[in-house]
Amino acid sequence: MTFGARRRVGRGGLACAIVLAATLGAARAETPLERGRYLVETIAACGNCHTPKGPDGPLPGKALAGDWVVEDIPPFRAVASNITPDHATGIGGWTDAQIARAIREGIRPNGSVIGPPMPIGLYRGLADDDLAAMVAYLRSVPPVSNVAEKSTYRIPLPPAYGPPVGQVAAPPMADTVAYGAYLAGPVAHCVECHTPMLEGGRRDMTRLGAGGQAFAGPWGSAVAANLTSSRTSGLGAWSDAEIERAIRTGVSRDGRRLHPPMAFAQYRDISAADMTALIGFLRSLPAIEH
Incomplete structure (x- = not known):
């Protein structure tokens, strides 16, 4: 190839370019609530841990209501919390900033630290827009009154997973x-x-x-x-x-x-x-x- 020469775009390349443009355009048109629904319900799969399950799968009417034993191993017994906007048993009394901090930094409003297996070390890299979208969607789900068992840790938890997270942008x-x-x-x-x-x-x-x-x-x-x-x-x-x-x-x-x-x-x-x-x-x- 000669640098500076014009490249001819074939039909396959043009088709890929059209698909990419359409995909990026659709992503830009997505509302924060739609983005949050996609993240929480699909690729982030929050309900995989936070929705309690029975022999036939997720319990009806308990989406994101917690009280599911995620791991019970010698270092800890981790039970998922209720992340619906129920005021008494969920996160309904938390501010948006408090929910965002809990997700990305692992700190609850009372200052306590969220332990494993919540992957806080990875969640610290969540982009600001995606984090805000997830918070918006969690605000929108039906509140479910469901008291979750407290997790038990037989290992010391860190006082924090790092300094406060600044601005983060997705690639x-x-x-x-x-x-x-x-x-x-x-x-x-x-x-x-x-x-x-x-x-x-x-x-x-x-x-x-x-x-x-x-x-x-x-x-x-x-x-x-x-x-x-x-x-x-x-x-x-x-x-x-x-x-x-x-x-x-x-x-x-x-x-x-x-x-x-x-x-x-x-x-x-x-x-x-x-x-x-x-x-x-x-x-x-x-x-x-x-």
Whole structure:
């Protein structure tokens, strides 16, 4: 190619450009409440932890009402809180700023710290606009009176997860890998479950996405998959369609059913543009073997 020469755009390139322009235009036209609904109910999958469940799935009329035991392990028994706008048992008495601070910094209005498995270290990277949209949507859901058991921690919690968060902007959607990293990190917190744990409860970020952590539940013990580009133990040999099917429907490349805590019921509605960005980011992860 000669620098400065005009490039001819073929039909395929023109089609991609039109789709991208339409996607970005739709994103700009989205209201904060619509964006918040999408984040909370779909890609952030807040209800995967905060909606109590029975043998047949989420309990009717209890959406986001908490009192679901998320993890019960030696270091802690974590029970999801009620995040509906009920004044007595939920967050109805909190200000928008207090809800935002609890989500992004892990500090409740009374000054207490929210413990794991809330991925506050990742949520600190939530963009201001997305955080405000999530707060707006949480304000809009029906209040549910439901007293949640308090979590019990047998490990010391930090006084804070860092200094107060300043302004945060999301990467541009056009930068597929960077935006995919934003979705897989602060928004969907995929890397929270799919990155191995070090001693003391910290994630081994040198093995980002390598999987291996076990999650016990009614399904037995589910082990987080290796999401790196390893062709033997990761996703390197998978097609984009196979990765998308696994995320949306919980069906592995070989036809096996995958297990919770993956939020397949929510992830099935991830937008096409966000799915492309997520897969682009996963493709960028260096191969790591188990």
